[in-house]
Amino acid sequence: MASSGLTFGIYPLGVAGTPTGLAVGPQDDYDKIQLALQDLRGDTKTLLPRNYIIYTGPESESKMLSVAERYLHAGLLGDLTTGCLQEPDIDLDSWLDFIRKIIRQYGPHLASLQITNEPNLTFMEGSKPYVQQALVEGVIAAKQEIRARNLQVKVGFGSVPESDVSVPHFWKDLAELGGKAFVDSVDFVGHNFYVDVFEEPLDLTEVPASVERTLRNLREHDLAMCGIPASIPIRVTENGWPTGKNPLADIKRSCEHQSKVLETVIRTIYHLRQQLNISHYVLFGLRDADSSKDDLFHQFGIMRDDYTPKPAYYTFKKLIQELG
Secondary structure, eight states: OOOSSOEEEEEOSSOEEETTEEEOOSOOOHHHHHHHHHHHHTTTOOEEEEEEEEEOSGGGHHHHHHHHHHHHHTTOOSEEEEEEOOSSSOOHHHHHHHHHHHHHHHGGGOSEEEEOSOTTBTTTGGGSTTHHHHHHHHHHHHHHHHHHTTOOOEEEEOOOOOSTTBOTTHHHHHHHHHHHHHHHHOOEEEEEOOTTTSSSOOOGGGHHHHHHHHHHHIIIIIHHHHTOOTTSOEEEEEEOOOOEEOSSSOOEEOHHHHHHHHHHHHHHHHHHTTTTTEEEEEEEOSBOSOTTSOBGGGOOOSBOTTSOBOHHHHHHHHHHHHHO
């Protein structure tokens, strides 16, 4: 089951996804990123960078490999997620070959490789009818390549909570498609969730129950339905609480409250880690996409876009030292 502490991670870059595109702003400063990561982890704790590459077909392969190369030279290849958004249909052979190339070229530098990020979200990978096949065969191919090369890279896949924007029957269909070879290839299941971000505001006292409901539903309902045993850990692979304005409820989100919510969420996950076998907590993210823009999608960071800390930065640093 889970170890005595959490393994912490963080998305270190500025660009953030939104339902309608990307939130962008000033260029990433890799030197300042490394200084912040070192400060947060200190001399004894682990803080893994988590980054993304998005495969859109054979024509995107060289570009995505160059992105991975840039992450490598910036010291940001820790946990890597590869999404699959081919149009109009999947070229399965090229997709699997791409995964093998990632492992061959970057396997020694990776802590984990996650196949798909949000495959059960209807306006992301879940919009693609082939996503479950890409997920299942991608996980199996990745594990085979890792074993053949005697690497220590963990393999998993992503998910989001069940909601009105999640893919219906995703877990049931995945169980029917997956089978033993798939389950035997899975080292972890990533879960992206954001408490009190895209819904009506919660009182701080309501946050722990929301976190527990989300993670307990994944472990006890979704993964059980899919035949994934309790021995396979859950990773919280995206979680955060942005500042700025909530576009649904025109309420200002303060830096001080960001710090309080994040501490409440992380302590709740730590409390549940052994009962639900949760091994990792990954924060989204290190810095704002663009601090001059007041909407929350541009202000997910615990630092502003110039790398000056918000109060949550010091809170996260404290929690890494205490709970990591």
